[in-house]
Amino acid sequence: MNNKKEKSILVMVTYGLIICFVMLFTITGCGHKEEDDNNKNDEVIINSNNKSAVIYFSATGTTKKIAQKIAEKLGSDIIEIIPKEKYKSEDLNYNSDCRANREQNDSNSRPEIENTFDINEYDTIFLGYPIWWGTIPKIILTLLDNYDFSNKTIIPFCTSGSTGISGSVNDLRNYNSNLVIKDGKRFSSSDSDETIVNFINENIKITNNSSERVDSVKAIIDDQEFMINLENNETVKSLINMLPQELNMNELNGNEKYVYLDNKLPTSPYNPKRINAGDVMLYGNNCLVIFYKSFDTSYSYTKIGHIDNLPDLGSGTISVKINKNL
Numbered sequence: 633m634n635n636k637k638e639k640s641i642l643v644m645v646t647y648g649l650i651i652c653f654v655m656l657f658t659i660t661g662c663g664h665k666e667e668d669d670n671n672k673n674d675e676v677i678i679n680s681n682n683k684s685a686v687i688y689f690s691a692t693g694t695t696k697k698i699a700q701k702i703a704e705k706l707g708s709d710i711i712e713i714i715p716k717e718k719y720k721s722e723d724l725n726y727n728s729d730c731r732a733n734r735e736q737n738d739s740n741s742r743p744e745i746e747n748t749f750d751i752n753e754y755d756t757i758f759l760g761y762p763i764w765w766g767t768i769p770k771i772i773l774t775l776l777d778n779y780d781f782s783n784k785t786i787i788p789f790c791t792s793g794s795t796g797i798s799g800s801v802n803d804l805r806n807y808n809s810n811l812v813i814k815d816g817k818r819f820s821s822s823d824s825d826e827t828i829v830n831f832i833n834e835n836i837k838i839t840n841n842s843s844e845r846v847d848s849v850k851a852i853i854d855d856q857e858f859m860i861n862l863e864n865n866e867t868v869k870s871l872i873n874m875l876p877q878e879l880n881m882n883e884l885n886g887n888e889k890y891v892y893l894d895n896k897l898p899t900s901p902y903n904p905k906r907i908n909a910g911d912v913m914l915y916g917n918n919c920l921v922i923f924y925k926s927f928d929t930s931y932s933y934t935k936i937g938h939i940d941n942l943p944d945l946g947s948g949t950i951s952v953k954i955n956k957n958l
């Protein structure tokens with residue numbers, strides 16, 4: 633009897649712990665959601681004809697690193713704003729009467745830009761800069777004076793010691809109220825690739841609204857490049873709109889790797905009877921599965937595509953980056 637009691641107490645404690653863990657997880661998730669909901673700007677829809685670029689200024693390289701990552705993940709062009717007179721370290725010593733401080737205190741200051749570039753072809757500009765005294769460095773105003781950003785969407789991003797991006801975005805909007813400028817994001821140098829991919833995904837949606845079909849995408853599995861030959865269905869079309877994706881896929885049953893995607897996809901499940909190594913499937917509406925062994929199955933899936941000559945993916949978690957063939 634006592635043994636039974638002990639057992640049931642143990643079960644209750646275990647359940648209690650599981651519930652606490654789930655609640656903690658949910659609360660953390662909600663916090664993230666709230667942050668997203670605060671970004672009241674409309675989503676930018678980038679269709680297949682829309683072109684984006686990353687344009688940035690960086691005096692000491694921090695913003696440059698983030699800019700390069702955004703451009704890499706986005707597969708976009710990248711343009712550095714190079715000052716005619718480079719900033720030396722003494723120009724940036726903000727505890728002194730340095731050049732940067734003098735520029736920031738002078739409303740007429742417009743430091744010259746050495747290089748010129750053509751921005752006509754771009755519809756969306758990711759604009760990066762360091763925060764100087766709570767706002768944009770004056771050279772960003774030179775950029776806005778020299779180039780026509782009307783009919784473009786500007787998505788700002790910055791790096792800073794700690795100051796957030798909102799003050800600088802307000803100043804950009806006040807400088808030219810005709811421009812479409814999103815809320816943007818502050819990054820720190822240690823921010824992960826996942827944070828950058830989330831920032832891109834939160835701000836743009838790549839839709840392929842041309843009649844041209846995307847019939848393959850690139851998958852980098854643990855640094856090895858493969859091609860996923862795609863099915864022609866609604867699931868695939870929606871998945872393409874969610875790219876790029878960086879996923880850690882878990883091992884299951886010695887024959888598949890799986891991950892739950894953030895978004896649900898449309899489905900048209902069927903029982904394929906047999907799974908072939910290299911099949912890429914959707915289980916339910918958001919579980920992406922890559923099979924690396926062939927076997928008979930009684931489960932139903934929506935087929936996404938197939939990777940030819942996929943090797944055995946081993947027993948552990950794999951990292952998978954999926955992007956369009958840019």
Ligand SMILES: Cc1cc2nc3c(=O)[nH]c(=O)nc-3n(C[C@H](O)[C@H](O)[C@H](O)COP(=O)(O)O)c2cc1C
Pocket residue numbers: 689690691692693694695696724725726732733761762763764765766767791792793794795
């Ligand atoms: C003149 C000057 C003013 C700065 N003002 C701020 C500030 O107000 N708030 C802050 O958090 N960081 C401030 N910083 C720190 C930079 O924003 C930070 O180091 C940034 O990541 C540098 O980017 P970069 O390497 O791309 O130039 C300032 C730096 C300089 C040189």
